[in-house]
Amino acid sequence: MAISYIGVGFLLIIGLLMVPVTMILGKFFRPSKFEISKLEPYECGIEVKDSPKGRISVHFYIVAVVFLIFDVETVFLFPWAVAFDKLGLFGFIEVGIFLLLLIVAYIYAYFKGALRWEE
Amino acid sequence: MVNILIPAIIKIVVVLGVLLTAVAYTTLAERKISAYLQDRYGPNRVGPFGLFQPVADGIKFFFKEDITPKRVFRVTYYLAPMCTLIPALITFAVIPFGESVSLNGTSYRLWIAENMDLGLVYLLAVSSLGVYGIILAGLSSNNKYSLLGSLRSVNQVVSYEIALGLGILPIAISCGGFNLDEIVRAQEKGIWFVVPHFVAFLIFLVAIFAETNRLPFDLPEGESELVGGYHTEYSGLRFAMFFMGEYANMITASALIVILFFGGWSLTFIKYEIFGSILAAILSVLVFCAKVAFFVFFFIWVRWTLPRFRYDQVMNLMWARLLPAGFLYLLIVGLFYFLLE
Numbered sequence: 001m002a003i004s005y006i007g008v009g010f011l012l013i014i015g016l017l018m019v020p021v022t023m024i025l026g027k028f029f030r031p032s033k034f035e036i037s038k039l040e041p042y043e044c045g046i047e048v049k050d051s052p053k054g055r056i057s058v059h060f061y062i063v064a065v066v067f068l069i070f071d072v073e074t075v076f077l078f079p080w081a082v083a084f085d086k087l088g089l090f091g092f093i094e095v096g097i098f099l100l101l102l103i104v105a106y107i108y109a110y111f112k113g114a115l116r117w118e119e
Numbered sequence: 120m121v122n123i124l125i126p127a128i129i130k131i132v133v134v135l136g137v138l139l140t141a142v143a144y145t146t147l148a149e150r151k152i153s154a155y156l157q158d159r160y161g162p163n164r165v166g167p168f169g170l171f172q173p174v175a176d177g178i179k180f181f182f183k184e185d186i187t188p189k190r191v192f193r194v195t196y197y198l199a200p201m202c203t204l205i206p207a208l209i210t211f212a213v214i215p216f217g218e219s220v221s222l223n224g225t226s227y228r229l230w231i232a233e234n235m236d237l238g239l240v241y242l243l244a245v246s247s248l249g250v251y252g253i254i255l256a257g258l259s260s261n262n263k264y265s266l267l268g269s270l271r272s273v274n275q276v277v278s279y280e281i282a283l284g285l286g287i288l289p290i291a292i293s294c295g296g297f298n299l300d301e302i303v304r305a306q307e308k309g310i311w312f313v314v315p316h317f318v319a320f321l322i323f324l325v326a327i328f329a330e331t332n333r334l335p336f337d338l339p340e341g342e343s344e345l346v347g348g349y350h351t352e353y354s355g356l357r358f359a360m361f362f363m364g365e366y367a368n369m370i371t372a373s374a375l376i377v378i379l380f381f382g383g384w385s386l387t388f389i390k391y392e393i394f395g396s397i398l399a400a401i402l403s404v405l406v407f408c409a410k411v412a413f414f415v416f417f418f419i420w421v422r423w424t425l426p427r428f429r430y431d432q433v434m435n436l437m438w439a440r441l442l443p444a445g446f447l448y449l450l451i452v453g454l455f456y457f458l459l460e
Contacts, residue, residue, distance in 0.1 A: 007127050007231040008212045008241075014131065015205040019360065026356045029181050039189040041262040042351050052263035060274055063434070067277045070442065074284035077449070078240065081291035084456065092457050099446060106442070115438035117431035 062114050073102055130231050138211055142366045143173035149366075149419050156423045183355035191352065192259040199259065200353065200360035203252030207367035210245050213238040214374045215300045217384055217404035221396045228300075229400065239287060239297035242375065243280075246330070249368065250276050253339070253349050256361070260352040268348030271430065272332060272339030278437045279329035279336075285445030286323030289316050289452040290379055303383030311387070313380040318448045320380045322441055327372045329433070332365065333418055335425040336433060373414035374407075381410055 041048050080087065080095050087094075109115055147162065147169065154161025162169035187196065212231040215238075219228045228234065235241060250273055257269020290312055291297055294305050306312055313320050329336040340348030350361045377383060384403035391399035428436070 005232070005235070006123075007131065007233070008209060008235075010127060010131050011135070011209050011212050011231060012205070014135065015208045016201075019201045019204060022356060023185075026181050026185070030355060031182075031184050033184065038186055041188055041190075041260070042264065042346060043262075044346075052261060052266045054263075056270065060270055063274055063278060066438075067281065070281045071277075071284070074281055074288070077288055078284075078291070078297075081288045082296055084292045084453070085295060085460070088460075089457065092453055095453070096450065099450065103446065110439070115434070117434040 059117060066109060066114060069105070070102070073098075126227055127231070130229070134211065134231055135208065138208070138367060138370065139363070141370055142363050143177065145366045145370060145415055146176065146362070147173050148415065149422075152416065152419045153423060156420070177359075180356055180359040185355040185357060186352075188261065188352055190261045192261075195255040195259040196352075197357075199252050199256035200357045200364075201252070202255060203249055203364035204360045204367075206245050206248040206252075207364040207371065210242055210371050211367070211374075213241055213299060214371065214378065215303060215383065216374070216407045218391050218396075218400045220400045229404065234298065234300060236296065236298050238299040239291070239302075242299075242371075243283065243287070246368070246371070247276070247280055249364065252361075252364070256353070257349040260349070262352050264346045264351045265349050268339045268345045268351070271345075272349060275329055275336060275339065275433060276332070278434065279326045279441075282322055282326035282437060282441040282445055283330060285442070285449060286319045286326055287379065288449055289319040292452055292456055299378055299383075303378055303385060306382040307385040311380065311382040311385075316380065316452075318444070319452075322445050322448070323379065324376065325436070325441060327376065328418075328421070329437075331368050331372050331418075333369065334422040335428050337427060338430055338433060341427055369418055370411065370415060373411045373418065376414050377407065377410040383407060384410075 041052075076098070077095065080091055084091065150172070151161040151169065162172040165171040165175045187193065213235050215228075215230050217229045219226045221227070232238070232241075253269050253272045253276070257265045257267075257272075260266070290302060293312070293315070294302050296302075302312075328334075332339050339345070340350075345351070350358055353361060384407040386406060391403055394402060
């Protein structure tokens with residue numbers, strides 16, 4: 001069991017080393033010519049007027065919150081799926097109730113318009 | 120200790136080498152197949168049929184200037200390519216891709232993280248770390264295209280992760296675990312899971328397309344609206360890292376589809392035992408590679424078949440279609456297996 005994580009650890013170390021090493025190696029090959037207009041943010045050739053950090057649609061935030069609820073829920077279902085045989089009827093009914101509560105929440109959120117993207 | 124470490128290191132070197140070569144040649148395959156689907160030739164100048172094109176691309180990336188625009192937040196700007204590439208590489212550790220080989224009485228498993236019981240959970244967890252690379256790149260680039268691309272990407276990846284989990288759960292119920300090796304073994308004995316779990320397969324397929332930001336879900340980097348999405352400001356080797364990360368993800372995704380629904384390396388009617396250990400291992404790896412190659416082809420095929428969705432369609436598909444369908448299917452599968460006992 002632990003052996004498999006050693007392999008993953010090695011791979012992680014190699015991955016972590018690979019990126020800086022290629023960047024440093026590349027330093028000997030790549031040109032570096034200073035030019036002021038190269039440092040401008042990309043904008044199809046016109047000059048940038050305002051900062052990109054403006055307001056962001058609230059939908060992104062709502063989706064993040066709804067994601068938290070439903071992803072935690074699927075994580076709760078993982079152990080149930082593994083121990084499906086052992087839990088039997090009791091587990092099945094319990095998960096059914098658990099899902100029912102969330103489905104009610106889902107229906108509420110859906111008809112409230114939280115999951116609809118268009119205005 | 121030594122006879123554990125040496126096979127582990129050999130495996131890592133070989134798997135990483137093969138994976139990176141596969142990534143390079145997937146980029147060539149993408150360009151070639153795109154070209155043939157559009158009745159063009161594609162790259163055909165470097166070597167026969169353009170076979171050395173990836174090498175030329177790699178050299179070119181090395182000789183390109185690495186530009187850091189002004190007013191970017193340097194720490195995360197430099198960290199972001201790493202955050203995309205490394206999860207993409209280390210997820211491949213748990214993918215079982217062949218029968219084990221026995222040498223001198225000991226049996227060696229071919230893949231890196233042998234027999235990890237939580238293989239599938241590990242895969243989901245690590246692959247979702249790739250989101251950090253995207254969001255760091257978008258936030259630190261100081262460019263509105265990058266920011267918009269990364270917002271869309273994170274939103275989409277995060278949403279479809281639920282569908283991904285829902286597509287996996289029926290498999291976990293019928294196998295009783297998340298060990299990828301055991302999932303393949305279960306299909307070796309009986310039927311491939313794509314037949315009994317076809318609905319789960321559809322949900323999983325749609326979700327994995329969205330997770331890898333491939334068309335028809337490529338809004339994060341839709342060229343016609345957002346230039347290049349979250350990696351607009353990157354150039355040279357750093358851009359290459361994003362690119363490699365994306366294609367490595369695509370290969371891992373194809374491998375995952377093959378393992379979960381198409382029996383991994385198993386061919387239902389041919390048993391590998393009759394070939395003897397080493398030949399069986401080679402054959403099983405080849406079969407696995409062929410299946411993965413087909414799904415990589417499928418990814419590219421879909422790219423030139425379906426147009427891009429609108430953003431509200433992407434979100435509606437997830438929250439109004441896949442989520443209820445996934446829950447319903449899960450309950451049906453649960454009920455079915457319960458009655459079966």
